[in-house]
Amino acid sequence: MSEPTIGVERNGPVSVIRFNDPTTMNALTGDMAAELRRLLKQEPQTARAIVLAGSARAFSTGANLASAIPESLEGFDVGATLEEEYNPLMETIRDLPVPLISAVRGAAAGVGASIALSADVIVAGQSAYFLEAFARIGLVPDGGATWLLTRAVGRVRAMEMMLLAEKLPAPQALDWGLITRVVEDEAVESAAIEIATRLAKGPSHALALIRKSCWAAVDDDFLTALRTERRLQREAGEHPDFAEGVTAFREKRAPNFGGRG
Structure with a gap:
């Protein structure tokens, strides 16, 4: 029996929700988005803080295009996927009753970057990077990226990220004010859990x-x-x-x- 592509590890008042599909670098399917939304609604019933993590190579590389895009594009509405799957997820993140900390190692791309950057505290490893790759395949940023980026780093820098579709290394993301802190790669999750534990003790x-x-x-x-x-x-x-x-x-x-x- 294969492991679930999203798992939960509970450490007292802190829940760690983890993307767990290393073969795709945690690329997201509609089912994964629905499961993440379900877990984000479930865990605050007992947890007082949540850490969202991925794996060593990637937090998430965004939507799994292999499963999301049909062979024939005729009549295919890419936006329907957002309306049905990812927009409800982002609304759930916004409305969480507990703090959310993202622990980013490796790649955070596409809607994976949007999810990571919507957290309250964003901890990234030295070698992590953020990528708005949508323009590479003729799409526009989604998952609230246009809103999140322009408010975090301003219109001009957000434009650069979205139009050029280049990797933004974690140290530069920190300098721009896009993320909270940068630590050594091997310390990302322990740092995120430490922050979550501190918040879990709060009011x-x-x-x-x-x-x-x-x-x-x-x-x-x-x-x-x-x-x-x-x-x-x-x-x-x-x-x-x-x-x-x-x-x-x-x-x-x-x-x-x-x-x-």
């Missing part, structure tokens, strides 16, 4: 609200962001984690946060 309800406010703020004007912060701050203040945080501060001890609740 889960407040972290969920931070994610919500940040995703909203990217498209909101300043006054709308202020109103969102006011609304979510009230919600955070009504949660037991706030009382515990204040008590711990006054007692000069580490807080013991109980979870989302």
Whole structure:
């Protein structure tokens, strides 16, 4: 019996979801996208942080073209795949109630790059790279890439990545502000899990609200962001984690946060 192409490793309050199809360098099929979405909905029921990882050679090389594109292209709507499979996945990532950390080794290309770059914290190895290869086959970037890239690195650099379809090495991605940190290749997953473990000990309800406010703020004007912060701050203040945080501060001890609740 073959191993699943996406697996889960649970380490206490941290779940590691792993792409596991090394023969294709973790190229994604529609079934894999659906399974990843299912796991991202399932794991927050018990996990307080999620790490998304691949293998040594690749985080993911994007959509598996061999399985996604039919022999005859007549009448074939490439965009339907996005509507049915990848766009719902990206919406699920946006709406996660727990922090998401991506651990990138090797290639992160196409929609695989979009998934990696949609995480809250992005840890990459020295030899990792990001690639928007769509122009090479006459397509446009997807998985929210146009939105993610322009907001992370600006229109001009995003244009360069998408039009030239060249590899962007991890150190340059860090310099551009596209990713969070670069570590030695062999330390990528341990660094990501360490961050996830730290976040799992935090005020889960407040972290969920931070994610919500940040995703909203990217498209909101300043006054709308202020109103969102006011609304979510009230919600955070009504949660037991706030009382515990204040008590711990006054007692000069580490807080013991109980979870989302």
